Amino acid sequence: MAPLIPDIIAPEYNYLIALIVGIGFGFALEQAGFSSTRKLVGLFYGYDFTVLKVFFTAGVTAMIGVVLLAHLELLNTSIIFVNPTFLPSAITGGIIMGAGFIIGGFCPGTSAAAAAIGKLDGWAFIGGATIGIFAFGEFFPLLEDFYMAGNQGPLLFYDVLGIERITFALILTAIALFAFVATGMIEDKVNNKPVHLLSGNWKNKTIAASVPVALVLLIMITPSRKEFTMEKLEARAAAGECKPDLIDADKLAFEIMNNYYQYNVIDVRSPEEYEAFHIATAINIPLDDLHNTAYRELLNQRIQTNVFYGASPAQAKKACLIARYHGNTSSLALDVTARDFENTFYGDISIPENPSKEQQTVALFRRQAAKKMKEIEENLASREKPVKQKMTRVQGGCS
Amino acid sequence: MNPYLAGVLLGFVLLTTIYITGRGLGASGAMKSVAVTAVKATAPEHYESTTYYQDYEADHPDGTMQSWLVFEMLGVLIGAFFSGALSGRLGLKLEKGPGVTNTTRVIGAIFGGMLFGFGSQLGRGCTSGSALSGMAVMSFGGIITMLAIFGGAYALAYFFRKLWITR
Numbered sequence: 001m002a003p004l005i006p007d008i009i010a011p012e013y014n015y016l017i018a019l020i021v022g023i024g025f026g027f028a029l030e031q032a033g034f035s036s037t038r039k040l041v042g043l044f045y046g047y048d049f050t051v052l053k054v055f056f057t058a059g060v061t062a063m064i065g066v067v068l069l070a071h072l073e074l075l076n077t078s079i080i081f082v083n084p085t086f087l088p089s090a091i092t093g094g095i096i097m098g099a100g101f102i103i104g105g106f107c108p109g110t111s112a113a114a115a116a117i118g119k120l121d122g123w124a125f126i127g128g129a130t131i132g133i134f135a136f137g138e139f140f141p142l143l144e145d146f147y148m149a150g151n152q153g154p155l156l157f158y159d160v161l162g163i164e165r166i167t168f169a170l171i172l173t174a175i176a177l178f179a180f181v182a183t184g185m186i187e188d189k190v191n192n193k194p195v196h197l198l199s200g201n202w203k204n205k206t207i208a209a210s211v212p213v214a215l216v217l218l219i220m221i222t223p224s225r226k227e228f229t230m231e232k233l234e235a236r237a238a239a240g241e242c243k244p245d246l247i248d249a250d251k252l253a254f255e256i257m258n259n260y261y262q263y264n265v266i267d268v269r270s271p272e273e274y275e276a277f278h279i280a281t282a283i284n285i286p287l288d289d290l291h292n293t294a295y296r297e298l299l300n301q302r303i304q305t306n307v308f309y310g311a312s313p314a315q316a317k318k319a320c321l322i323a324r325y326h327g328n329t330s331s332l333a334l335d336v337t338a339r340d341f342e343n344t345f346y347g348d349i350s351i352p353e354n355p356s357k358e359q360q361t362v363a364l365f366r367r368q369a370a371k372k373m374k375e376i377e378e379n380l381a382s383r384e385k386p387v388k389q390k391m392t393r394v395q396g397g398c399s
Numbered sequence: 400m401n402p403y404l405a406g407v408l409l410g411f412v413l414l415t416t417i418y419i420t421g422r423g424l425g426a427s428g429a430m431k432s433v434a435v436t437a438v439k440a441t442a443p444e445h446y447e448s449t450t451y452y453q454d455y456e457a458d459h460p461d462g463t464m465q466s467w468l469v470f471e472m473l474g475v476l477i478g479a480f481f482s483g484a485l486s487g488r489l490g491l492k493l494e495k496g497p498g499v500t501n502t503t504r505v506i507g508a509i510f511g512g513m514l515f516g517f518g519s520q521l522g523r524g525c526t527s528g529s530a531l532s533g534m535a536v537m538s539f540g541g542i543i544t545m546l547a548i549f550g551g552a553y554a555l556a557y558f559f560r561k562l563w564i565t566r
């Protein structure tokens with residue numbers, strides 16, 4: 001799953017990729033006409049709305065792309081960089097940038113595009129921006145408190161509104177389309193031209209506008225890839241095919257006592273439940289996290305068989321199905337719950353009066369197993385903990 | 400190029416960047432690298448004793464110019480030059496409003512750049528890094544910054560109309 005850096009493409013290539021996407025960025029900016037300062041400020045006087053059209057189209061295109069890739073599980077949106085929110089500095093900084101925009105006629109990206117084709121005002125703007133950043137650095141001690149005020153972290157707009165991500169995508173797309181129509185009309189009025197938006201090729205305009213809306217609606221009504229595969233797996237499990245293989249408590253205990261290194265026992269309950277009790281040698285991966293790519297390798301170790309258990313047999317089976325989905329065919333599910341397992345071995349194991357030979361053997365085995373499993377767990381307490389691969393958010397932004 | 404087509408192109412560049420690297424585009428950060436490097440070269444003692452520069456140094460252990468955005472902005476210069484050459488827009492030029500002298504325009508560009516540079520540091524990113532990339536990932540702060548930039552420019556447009564539209 002993307003982002004491709006650092007797991008699929010080595011971070012060493014990051015600068016090369018920066019150069020390549022930069023070339024694409026510069027090409028697109030210049031082709032959009034952003035190397036012209038009069039075109040840029042046209043937005044603020046109503047005679048040329050190119051900036052708004054390009055900017056909004058680019059933002060909506062990328063946004064729908066991100067949502068679509070996440071929907072298809074091709075991009076892990078929980079680790080991509082999201083600009084942190086600090087409202088006081090974001091608003092004040094934004095207004096100062098707005099003033100810089102209307103006075104200087106550029107923003108940093110567009111000034112570079114202008115400078116590249118020989119615009120002297122572009123170079124002047126870059127020089128000014130560098131001085132401005134230097135000034136910020138010099139005044140930073142005075143500004144630091146204000147700069148750090150109101151930290152809300154990587155806050156997402158749809159969370160603030162309390163709506164679904166896809167609903168927000170639809171709203172933003174609708175706003176963009178409305179803005180394109182409105183500014184198209186204003187632009188013609190300001191330039192004393194007949195409003196050409198209402199004439200011309202209706203068919204093409206409608207098709208162009210409906211593509212993003214249709215994409216968002218499609219994402220809205222179809223299940224995500226994860227939902228889709230889980231539904232399919234559950235349906236197949238319910239129909240009786242694709243039954244996860246089960247292992248019973250005594251067999252598991254026996255295997256832990258004798259061949260623990262061949263098993264990868266995984267507790268899919270919450271970390272709190274895991275802390276309170278877990279089967280010897282077990283590691284903890286909560287069921288909701290099991291889908292995470294970070295665990296894929298762990299679930300597919302050839303020499304070890306996965307054994308899942310949870311708070312209910314259904315949980316263990318579900319975990320087993322997820323592992324199967326990720327390509328592991330040999331996973332097992334414990335046929336009793338974690339609590340049953342605890343009671344079986346660590347509870348009160350009594351031998352009834354006049355026991356049969358079998359009852360006696362089982363009880364003795366369980367007592368012995370409990371002792372042995374405790375020993376193994378204690379011996380393994382100092383071992384290297386294998387799972388906690390932390391997924392960290394990518395660092396980005398303009399720093 | 401048709402602005403909507405250019406917008407889709409730009410959107411795909413941004414999407415590709417997010418897909419490959421997990422981060423968005425940026426611009427002002429490269430100018431920060433230049434500013435910090437200049438301070439380091441000209442006033443090393445001051446550089447050593449200022450936390451702001453030292454924080455930057457800590458984030459860029461390989462060198463002050465070894466930053467993702469510096470390489471990206473080198474690419475922007477190359478890509479824009481290539482585009483300008485293709486469309487026949489290369490050449491030394493100063494673009495300005497109808498009633499403005501060259502000196503006024505250059506001073507305006509420098510002063511506007513200073514404000515933009517200062518504001519981009521306060522607002523943690525400019526139109527590229529904060530507004531555009533923020534919109535793509537639906538960052539609350541990014542979209543608020545975008546509204547503040549355009550709102551601020553609109554609010555002040557009337558007072559600077561002589562720079563751009565009237566004589």
